[in-house]
Amino acid sequence: MSAIEVSGLRKAYGGVTAVDGVDLDVAAGEVFALLGPNGAGKSTTVEVLEGHRKRDSGEVRVLGRDPGKPSGDWRARIGVVLQATSDAAELTVREAVAHFAGYYPNPRDADAVIDLVGLTEKAGARAGKLSGGQRRRLDVALGIVGRPELLFLDEPTTGFDPEARRQFWRLIRLLADEGTTILLTTHYLDEAEALADRVAVIARGRIVAEGTPSTLGGRATAEATVRWRGADGPQVRRTPDPQRLIVELARHEELAELTVSRPTLEDVYLDLIGERA
Numbered sequence: 001m002s003a004i005e006v007s008g009l010r011k012a013y014g015g016v017t018a019v020d021g022v023d024l025d026v027a028a029g030e031v032f033a034l035l036g037p038n039g040a041g042k043s044t045t046v047e048v049l050e051g052h053r054k055r056d057s058g059e060v061r062v063l064g065r066d067p068g069k070p071s072g073d074w075r076a077r078i079g080v081v082l083q084a085t086s087d088a089a090e091l092t093v094r095e096a097v098a099h100f101a102g103y104y105p106n107p108r109d110a111d112a113v114i115d116l117v118g119l120t121e122k123a124g125a126r127a128g129k130l131s132g133g134q135r136r137r138l139d140v141a142l143g144i145v146g147r148p149e150l151l152f153l154d155e156p157t158t159g160f161d162p163e164a165r166r167q168f169w170r171l172i173r174l175l176a177d178e179g180t181t182i183l184l185t186t187h188y189l190d191e192a193e194a195l196a197d198r199v200a201v202i203a204r205g206r207i208v209a210e211g212t213p214s215t216l217g218g219r220a221t222a223e224a225t226v227r228w229r230g231a232d233g234p235q236v237r238r239t240p241d242p243q244r245l246i247v248e249l250a251r252h253e254e255l256a257e258l259t260v261s262r263p264t265l266e267d268v269y270l271d272l273i274g275e276r277a
């Protein structure tokens, strides 16, 4: 069953085409990451799916409904963490989460959510007094308090310190284990690799590649780089079949400091968007 079905989505702002014929299919329960450079059309796509922006054309179904005609019960089934931070500056963290919980028929416990995002120590602090990363954690709390079936996260960990990012990753895995479908945009390739079942790379409003993080752009079958230290010093060879090369080499010499590497997700991504040096 699909949670999100998109075909031929287009959206222009005046003369600027932001989304230029995007097709997407996200299965229920999947964690799907949209990657792409600044201005590629990620947020516009996500905003259309959330029902926050009108599309020019294309077919879109989110949880079986057209987000261009959102209803209250449909809205209650999705959770949204926008790129711009929420505006609840005068409320404390606990008040803000409890207030948002009131919008949903079956919300999570406010204190449990605050704990999940690691803000327990700041539960009594006003939102306006939080640091940037703490504010972002509050945004995530507000996005999940309604126990959404489908969660949209637009660059959720921007401004997080490394520990907070790891904590956030654990939270996403927990939500995914509970069956939540998650669509996230990110500039962090390690984040996509750590979290996503599938990724799509979007550039200039079009999807240029789609697949699992380990196979994207032919990554799994790309030539491997084999490095070792032989009798004559450091050696490097590129080969489609590293196992065979290593067996062959090992007959003749000791292979000290042997490593085998394939292109990283970042290598593949930079190739796809045409930015590789």
Ligand SMILES: Nc1ncnc2c1ncn2[C@@H]1O[C@H](COP(=O)(O)OP(=O)(O)OP(=O)(O)O)[C@@H](O)[C@H]1O
Residues within 6 Å of the ligand: 013, 016, 017, 018, 036, 037, 038, 039, 040, 041, 042, 043, 044, 045
């Ligand atoms: N409200 C708007 N009015 C006019 N143009 C816009 C608007 N929002 C986005 N754009 C333009 O549409 C294009 C796509 O923007 P979008 O925000 O969807 O990209 P993005 O992939 O989310 O980028 P980023 O990674 O920087 O968040 C860009 O050229 C941007 O300048």
